[in-house]
Amino acid sequence: MRILVLNGPNLGRLGSREPEVYGAATLADVQALLDGVAGIEAEVRQTDDEAELVRWIHGAVDAATPVILNPAAFTHYSYALRDACAMLRGVAPLIEVHISNPHAREAFRHVSAISAVATGVIAGFGIDGYRMAAESLSRAAR
Ligand code: DQA
Numbered sequence: 001m002r003i004l005v006l007n008g009p010n011l012g013r014l015g016s017r018e019p020e021v022y023g024a025a026t027l028a029d030v031q032a033l034l035d036g037v038a039g040i041e042a043e044v045r046q047t048d049d050e051a052e053l054v055r056w057i058h059g060a061v062d063a064a065t066p067v068i069l070n071p072a073a074f075t076h077y078s079y080a081l082r083d084a085c086a087m088l089r090g091v092a093p094l095i096e097v098h099i100s101n102p103h104a105r106e107a108f109r110h111v112s113a114i115s116a117v118a119t120g121v122i123a124g125f126g127i128d129g130y131r132m133a134a135e136s137l138s139r140a141a142r
Helices: 027-035 050-063 072-076 079-086 128-141
Strands: 002-007 041-046 067-070 094-098 120-123
Touching: 002 027, 002 050, 002 128, 027 041, 027 128, 050 067, 050 079, 067 128, 094 128, 120 128
Parallel strands: 002 041, 002 067, 067 094, 094 120
Antiparallel strands: none
């Protein structure tokens, strides 16, 4: 099963960005982790551009592709991204992933515009959250 693993702004800096919050792993490490999950073929992408992220979700809707999404800061205020994600409902699963636990951080991170239209949410387990999400998608497809 092909899945898209979409990452929002500043996640291209994983590895050097606030390592005390996000750890030392990079998106290449995320790809390697997902390459080890049986039954899925993961394509990891990252953009700092809201419009590009929305277009990638449109593509997933059109192709009925399951999505793992770390919307990064867009999580907290992008209604455009939320509306795009809503189109996936009934079409393909969407798992929202956060490396950190936003609920244990600043108040503005406690609200997600995405969670209400996600199939499920995984947060606070570092990059292992991506593997958990992929395992779940793989298991659900079996
Ligand atoms: C994040 C949490 C967000 O609050 C933050 O803006 C990010 C990363 C996470 O993976 O923990 O950029 O989505």
